[in-house]
Amino acid sequence: xxxxxxxxxHVSVSEGTPVLLRCNYSSSYSPSLFWYVQHPNKGLQxxxxxxxxxxxxxxxxxxxxxxxKSETSFHLxxxxxxxxxxxxxxxxxxxxxxxxxxxxxxTKLIIxx
Amino acid sequence: DAxxxxxxxxxxxxxxxxxxxECSQTKGHDRMYWYRQDPGLGLxxxxxxxxVKDINKGEISDGYSxxxxxxxxxxxxxxxxxxxxxxxxxxxxxxxxxxxxGELFFGEGxxxxxx
Numbered sequence: 001x002x003x004x005x006x007x008x009x010h011v012s013v014s015e016g017t018p019v020l021l022r023c024n025y026s027s028s029y030s031p032s033l034f035w036y037v038q039h040p041n042k043g044l045q046x047x048x049x050x051x052x053x054x055x056x057x058x059x060x061x062x063x064x065x066x067x068x069k070s071e072t073s074f075h076l077x078x079x080x081x082x083x084x085x086x087x088x089x090x091x092x093x094x095x096x097x098x099x100x101x102x103x104x105x106x107t108k109l110i111i112x113x
Numbered sequence: 114d115a116x117x118x119x120x121x122x123x124x125x126x127x128x129x130x131x132x133x134x135e136c137s138q139t140k141g142h143d144r145m146y147w148y149r150q151d152p153g154l155g156l157x158x159x160x161x162x163x164x165v166k167d168i169n170k171g172e173i174s175d176g177y178s179x180x181x182x183x184x185x186x187x188x189x190x191x192x193x194x195x196x197x198x199x200x201x202x203x204x205x206x207x208x209x210x211x212x213x214x215g216e217l218f219f220g221e222g223x224x225x226x227x228x
Contacts, residue, residue, distance in 0.1 A: 009153070034215050043117070043203065043219035044156075090155060094215035101215055103155030 002027045004093045006104035014112045019063075019078040021107045023091035026072060033074040034092040035065055038106075044090065050074065061085070086111045116140045119204050119220035127228050132191040134223045136204030143208060145187040146217065147171075147179060150201040159202075162187055194227040201225075 007022040025031060035047040048059025055067040061084075065076045074091060091104040117138045126132055136145065143164050148156040158171030160179040168179060176198060178190045191198055201224050205217040 032215050041221070043221040044205075044217075045219070046216050049215065092215060101156075101158070101217070103157070105153050105155045 002102045004091050004104040006091050006107045008107050010108045012110040013081050019081045021076040023074045025093045032094040035076050036090045037087050039087045081111050083111050117220040119223045123224045125226045130194050132194050134189045136187045138185050138206045142206040146205040147189045148203045196227045199227045
């Protein structure tokens with residue numbers, strides 16, 4: 001069975017400092033992994049995805065994530081936080097079937113001025 | 114205009130009432146999904162449809178029903194709403210290729226409160 005664990009429910013950083021949102025997964029298959037972002041009162045948007053190509057994946061708005069099979073992790077990072085990054089971020093795992101997405105519980109990113 | 118439109122965006126109703134949430138899309142995708150979001154639980158799949166004649170139950174379909182009226186329209190019904198169905202509901206779409214890689218396109222959500 002697949003599962004995904006987001007290790008922090010809230011992360012607070014100051015504007016201009018690095019962001020790290022942590023995600024561990026469990027999968028019996030070669031997984032595809034995703035980060036989605038949800039801004040307040042908005043729908044969800046794909047931030048980036050890993051589908052067995054390069055292990056370091058670059059996404060929109062300066063975010064990137066590294067797939068580490070040995071650690072079963074897919075942490076999301078950004079070198080310098082911006083106020084507009086304040087949102088909820090979801091780590092998602094897929095086994096490649098058309099509907100079976102397993103969602104993490106989400107991490108709220110708070111940016112302090 | 115949004116590619117995936119949900120109506121209503123907000124609804125307050127009473128226990129026992131029938132509620133319908135509607136979703137329409139202009140992306141031309143054949144696959145449509147209904148998810149429910151609860152704080153601290155992420156998203157959970159209620160129903161999904163791969164084409165007009167294909168409807169499938171998801172993880173939490175009890176108490177819900179759906180109708181795929183056309184390729185572009187997918188509605189979710191609560192026949193007799195109960196308070197624990199208070200949640201944020203999302204409609205999403207994909208085509209075959211984006212669906213296989215997990216990329217979904219979401220509406221802005223319908224917030225339902227059942228008193």
